[in-house]
Amino acid sequence: MTAKVKVTNLVKTFGNNEVLKGINLEVQNNEVVVVIGPSGSGKSTLLRTLNKLEAPTSGDIIIDGMNIADPKTDINKVRENIGMVFQHFNLFNNLSVSENIMLAPVELKKEDKQAAAEHAKRLLKTVGLESKFDATVQSLSGGQQQRVAIARALAMDPDVMLFDEPTSALDPEMVGDVLAVMKNLAKQGMTMIVVTHEMGFAKEVADRVVFVDDGNIQEQGTPDEMFNHPKNPRLQDFLDKVLNV
């Protein structure tokens, strides 16, 4: 079986700052990979190169058999199959909840308006917000906004979902709802790459945990291997800090 996502020797520099120093990573179909690591280690940058929000400096990124590092690849087509959820939600402020969800399917002629509206309703139901169909973005709480953002990302029926710290901008009481939606997605077999500091989520949901530090993958394994038998001293150090607060 070929990997859903295959990253080879990925290097990303900002000016003189080499943020990713040759990452190799494979993600299989239906796999849930959780990326952890200290602040500034390059987790977001790694995630953002996967849908080319950041262009890779060198290396290859193959998703569904298409190399997005190749300038000839139509990146818009590839992005239609990769959903992304941001730390700060980034819902479109000029559109209502339903319009946020329907925008891409209608603009990209995947669905007509009617079908898109039906689809949006179903998606809102799965994230527990069917009553917010016509609401404005500004009227929602952070947790609600993030759940709408997940629904929006799902509207194009992607086969990979990227999450960049989806709960770190939320009040603690909102975190549970969002994580529940994500767990549900994982259960349905969605391929997911999740950057998070929620170690509980990692232990419970991840098939594999990847520890990034200093622009490299320092160690990876099952949650049990990573949390109960960490080998790399940096990982031990990191876990000490995040688990004993």
Next chain:
Amino acid sequence: MKRKFASLFAGFVMLAAMVFALSAGITPAKAETTYQIGTDVTFPPFEFANKHDKYVGIDIELLKAIAKDQGFKVNIKPTSFNGAVQAVQSGQLDGMIAGMSITKEREATFDFSKPYFTSGVVMAVTPNSKTTSLKDLRGKKVAVKTGTSGADYAKSIQKKYGFHIVTFDESNDMYQDVITGNSAACFEDSPVMRYAVRQGTKLKIVTKPVENGPYGFAVKKGHNQKLLRMFNKGLADMKANGEYARITRKYLGAKGSSDTSSDRTFWGLIKQNRSALLGGFEETVWLTIVAIFFATVFGVIVGLLGVVPNKFFNGLSTTLIYIFRGLPLLVLALFIYTGIPSLTNQKIPAFVAGTITLMFNEGAYIAAFVKGGINAVNIGQMEAARSLGLPFGKAMRRVILPQGIRIMIPSFINQFIITLKDTSILSIIGILELTQTGKIIIARNLEGFKVWTIIAVIYLVVITLLTWLSNWVQRRVRL
């Protein structure tokens, strides 16, 4: 995506082409017998608009009589003395008659007709001034008007009598400077000064006329020689048949044409100048609307070029904004009106030149805040849209622009008001808008304070209306 930029760029090129086509289209075909003649707007009794808004004065009547005698037509363009000089030199105008003294310096770039009038410079002071002769001027200020023989004369004796020179563009401003006491005296051609005094200007003439270079009709050196010959022949005819004497007597005689009888209250001034003010008002509004339209199109295109992901277009946008925001409006207007024709040998009507000037200048400001408005939209909005697979253009149109425009609207309203005010600067190239109309009226009746008050009130009224309209549109649009 490349194609999007290409079409954006094509749109820009088309706009430029359109403006030039427009300018070429409006340019009147140069008929064999019609000459474009420049003149000053404010030099009575040689040229000024009478209370029926018709250009009259010694120069005007003489030129018309000569044209009739010699069988050619003239189209008289009152710009300003300096404006006419530049327009003749750039080929925008065929000749000028504006109480212009024949001097060695001017003969380097102009060919003059035979002298048609001999004048002399006099000094004028306030009625109870202690300054009564040139000797009293030491250490004091003297007001002159640019380009006049009074100014030349003042310069020639400045060292000897030890005074400072203050220069004005309009006669009325020069007189006012003396009346208010800023300057001790002014120098002006005797007929002009006498006319001003007859109009009620509170000055008195205290010296005998000192002869200066006589007045001549001028064309660009080496050009329009046929016109010059016809002028000379016609002038000789006019002197022979008594027409010349009749015209000069009409304006210089003891009872000479003057305008003192009329009502000088605010209401009286408005009534007398109703059609002139209305015409100026219309021109100002029309110019504002056309300029706002083109400036908005230009500004939005250049602003968008500044945010597309393409280094070349970003650079182009920055450069255009830098140049057109950096140039003073006055310089840009004169450059376009007099500079372009000397490069292309194509005349530009003042209105078109004015519109282009405003399009570039106001457009540059619009481009800057369009760019700023778009950049002010959180980068996350664009990233979210792109991550869904929306191409740049669609993301821009559906997500970024609607939010950016809301940020820009107050700036747009502000810029429209500035555009309206900036049209007044275009009086420099002779567009008969509100400010130029004011100058012309004042040149005749010398009621500077009252007329400028009327003009100021009209501007405020228009600006208020424009602000209301903008606010109404803003509420309507509700993006």
